[in-house]
Amino acid sequence: TLQKIGRQEALERFHRWRKQHTFFLIGMGSLLGAGLMSIVTYVFIEKNPHLIERFIVDKTTRAFVGALSFENRKKVYFSLPEPNFPTLENLFYKAIEEAQEQHKRQQAKDAAIEHRLEEQGETADGQEAINSWNSTVCDTIDTAETNWLIMAKKAMREKLLEECKTLQNIDQKLDSLREIMPPSVELNLLVEEQLQEEMKKEGYIHSEILEKNRPQQHEETCDILTKILINSIAFFPGPMNELIVDLNSDGDSRLKLKAIDKLKELYTELSNEMQEYVLQTALTTTISSLESLPRFGSLSPYQLYVKAIDQGLIKPLRQDARISEDILTECKNIFLAVPPSVQARVLLKGILHPVSKLVNSITPMENVDDKENNKELETNIGERKNLDVHVVGGPVSQYHEEQRMDKKTLAKMEAQAEMVRDLLTAGGVVAVKLGQMLAEHPRMPNEYQRMLGSLREENDPMRIAQFWWNIPSAVKCQITDLGPLLGTGSVKQVHSAKFKDGTDFAVGILREGVEDEALSSISALETSKEIGPVATRLGRLVFGEFDLFQEGEALRDFAKTPIGTHALFRVVEVKHHSPRCLVEEIARGRSVASVLSEPRSKDEMERTKEILTEYHRAVFSAFVNDGIIHSDIHLGNAVKTDKGFVLFDVGQFERIGLPDTKALLWTLSAVSSEETMKILRNVAIAHLTSVCSLASSLLDTDDDDTLNAYVTADNADKPELMTKRLKRATTRHPLDESKIKKIKEEKLNEAFEEAIKPNKEGQIPEPKICYILFLRAAEKRGVEMPKGAFAVAKMIDCILSQQDQYLLYPVVDGCIETFLRQNMTWRETADILKKKFF
Structure with a gap:
């Protein structure tokens, strides 16, 4: 009985305690249940993460498909988190290093396999690296393609991009593209595609649209x-x-x-x-x-x-x-x-x-x-x-x-x-x-x-937005609409543009990054022992292309030359020129090169040939009469009109004096045939002697006897020593004028002999090659040739090649002969007659 009473009292006390702590017990039970559920959920997620990811993706995909508007679908797309992927560079580095370590642990290789791999141009450890790369790439691609989040995000993005392209307003299209796509190369390409369509549709793009679309500078893919x-x-x-x-x-x-x-x-x-x-x-x-x-x-x-x-x-x-x-x-x-x-x-x-x-x-x-x-x-x-x-x-x-x-x-x-x-x-x-x-x-x-x-700088054009944002602000603020591409090269790109005053001009700017690329290329070449000497001259040619201010000045100066003032030829007007931007008149029409290659009629072809012949005559006459050397006679830089040619991009032409002109023309005449090599040689050498100078490099020596013996000997195989000793002769211990003249005559005659030396077949090089060989041989002997000597060769070569290509009337020989006859002295005439008949 006592035991029953004790059990009843204990049970009653327990019930009273439970009633007093009901909420506590409920709370503790909830916590234990939640903890247990959390543990179970964690274990499940750890073992089946793809199922959870798939559940989220499926739910979001259903919401995306069920969305009734473009804006709602964008919201669903943004609600899905961006996928995360390991750094790929480290992944491949690790794979290559693992393959290398694996090979080190397995040094004992079959000799036959080793020999076979070496015959194939590979090594056994190289093959291990390829196998490791192969497995790493396959695993990485499989992982990405089986990732529900990556594929769903990509599919939604492609669907939104398709809808975006159907929008009518260009501003809405571009705004939606920038909203959907992260900063990337894909975004820049999509924006360019829409701008190109707008350009094709309307002919121009308004400046306000371009101002809202600044391209990303450092492009990376987002996929x-x-x-x-x-x-x-x-x-x-x-x-x-x-x-x-x-x-x-x-x-x-x-x-x-x-x-x-x-x-x-x-x-x-x-x-x-x-x-x-x-x-x-x-x-x-x-x-x-x-x-x-x-x-x-x-x-x-x-x-x-x-x-x-x-x-x-x-x-x-x-x-x-x-x-x-x-x-x-x-x-x-x-x-x-x-x-x-x-x-x-x-x-x-x-x-x-x-x-x-x-x-x-x-x-x-x-x-x-x-x-x-x-x-x-x-x-x-x-x-x-x-x-x-x-x-x-x-x-x-x-x-x-x-x-x-x-x-x-x-x-x-x-x-x-x-x-x-x-x-x-x-x-x-x-x-x-x-x-x-x-x-x-x-x-x-x-x-x-x-x-x-005839090599011309060609390149893929900059994108429209990229071009716009490289225009100087002072010019950009005057432009209302940007027009289509007119031309592009390695240095600059040109578009048409409408200005606030209602006029149309061609706007050219330097290509983005071209200066840095050229500078790094030239600097790298200068460090090379094999090609360092070439880099100096190459740098002068390259960096001269980067100053568009000088190009504008050249256009204005060229318009005042006899070529620019000719009745048949006109140079485009320059509106603005600064170091990185050139705004000039648009030369409308077909280029001369295009007209000659694809003439619309026989009359057009014949008329173009007539004007081109007159152009050659004007160019060469400007050289012989005014010392103007226009060496860039590229037919793609001239437009055919009803009145003649409109010239643009004339390059950096040179001006020389009358003595230099005479010397170069006599030299060109002297190498034109075997007969003139004999009868005109002395006259040409005499003119060159009066305008040439000796090189400036020097090697100090006080031995005058050694010097005098050296400068009268044939040292063409040691040009650097000869150049330095000649400098010593003319600076540190100056020689009299007669001795300097004698030195130059001897070196020029040696160079002439080298230039006209017959080849193995006993043939004398053709005149153009003789002229270039003579210039190079003279420089090699320490004689600095007149300014424009090489440019004249390029100018004449352009004229002659166009004459041969289009069967034009020759003008060079006649102009040279007329000029030399008018400027020939009695002494020169006597010397020529003496050489010819005696």
Whole structure:
């Protein structure tokens, strides 16, 4: 009984306690339940994170699809968080380092495998790196493509962008694009696309629209798969040129890697602009990172890169036997000295160039029956070359075989010239000016001289918004509407524009970053022992292009010359000129080059030829009568009108005095034929002696006997010593005028003999080559030639080439002969007659 009473009392006390602490017990139970649920949820999320992500994505996707308006869909899109992905550079670095460590732990390799890999140009550890790269790329792409958040965000963004393009108002389109897309290269391309459509539709873009759309300066992609693509290419540890070719080919991958197939799928989905951006960025990253990449076996990453250059750039040029190995080596040294971005641009052009692929695939020349290669070659080089050779069935005769081989040889020559032109164009203004300098080399093959001499700076144009924001504010505030593109080059870009006063002018500005790129290229070239001397002259040519104020001054000065005041020719009016901006009158009409290549009628063709002949006469007359050297006679810089030619972009023309003009004209006449080389030589040397000077470098010496013996000996093979000793003779211990004159005459005669020296076949070089050889030989001997000596050669070469191309009436010889007869002295006449008849 007592026990029952005790149990009842305990139970009653418990019930009383429970009633008193009801809320406490409920709270504790809730906390325990919540904790347990949290633990279960955490374990579930840890084991199945993709299911939670998919749940969120599905819910957001349903809300996105069910949204009734464009604005509501944008809100749903912004509610979905941005996906997060690991730093890709570190990922690939880690993969490469792991492959290297793995190989170090497995030093014992099969000798046969090692030998086979070395024969393939790879090392065993290099193959390990490729295998590691392959697995890393595959895993990374699979992870990204199976990420629900990444794919949903991408799909929503593409849907919104499609809707955005359907909006009618350009302001609404651009505002929505900037709202949907983060700052990126994709946003800049989309904005440019809309601005181009507006330009095409309306003809102009209002300045207020452009003011609201400032482009991003440092462009990066916002798409994770594109980032993977860029970094996969950049950190590929194998032959980069083969990877790039595989990505751009239609067939199967030659490297036989699963990762390349995946990358190719991503690459082909991109637009052409994005493909170019991907390859340029990836290759620039690779070149910039060569020194920091780990070494594999006997070949360092830099050595592998040089090997790719040999295959992609030098090998196609080596097909031309006229280009010596020394020149190719110098070209490679120049290429390796320029900034990584320029190297990447040129290398991509070389790897993907159609002529490069064709030349590499052509079978040996003696294979006459290779019809497919011949057909493909002739088609790609151009039907205008008339390369077709028709051989009726049966054995090919020796004559036909030689003819066919000549056609193939000609086609290859044209192919090399095309590739060199495009590579130099891709290299920017420094490469273009370097090409123009190489064109002056007397031993340069004719095909290359013509191509390099007429090389023009070409480039992809800046985007419209980018162009607008580079216009100086003082000019921009006067513009109401920006018009279409008129022209673009490596240095500047030109658009038409409407100004507040109702007038239309051409606005030209320097391309963004062109000065920094040129400066870094020239600085890099100056540090090279092999090509440092070239950089000084190259710098003068390049940096002279960057001052648009001087270009405006040249236009105004040229308008006052006999050429600009001629009844048939007019120079455009300059409205504004400052160092980075030039505003000038728009030259309306077809360029002279366009009219001559595609005339609308026979009368138009004949009339244009007549005016061009008069233009040549005016240019050369301005030289002989006024000392004006207009060396940039490019027909693309003149517009044909009913009254004549309208000239623009005349370049930096030179002025020289009458004595210099006489000296250069007598020299040109003296090298024009074998007969004039004998009868006019003394007169030409006498005029040059009066206007030439001795070089300024010096090497101090007090031994007058040694000096006098030296300056009368033939030391053409030691120009640097001769130059310095001549300086000592004329400065530290000045010689009398007669001795200085004698020195100059001796050196000029030595240079003349070297210039007209017959070649191995016993032939004297043609007049143009003789003239250039003479100038170079004289400078080599320490004689400084008159100002404009090289510019005159370029001017005459332009005139003569246009005369030959369009079958024009010759004017050069007549002008020279008339001028020299009018200015010839009795003593010169007597000397000429004496040489001619005695």
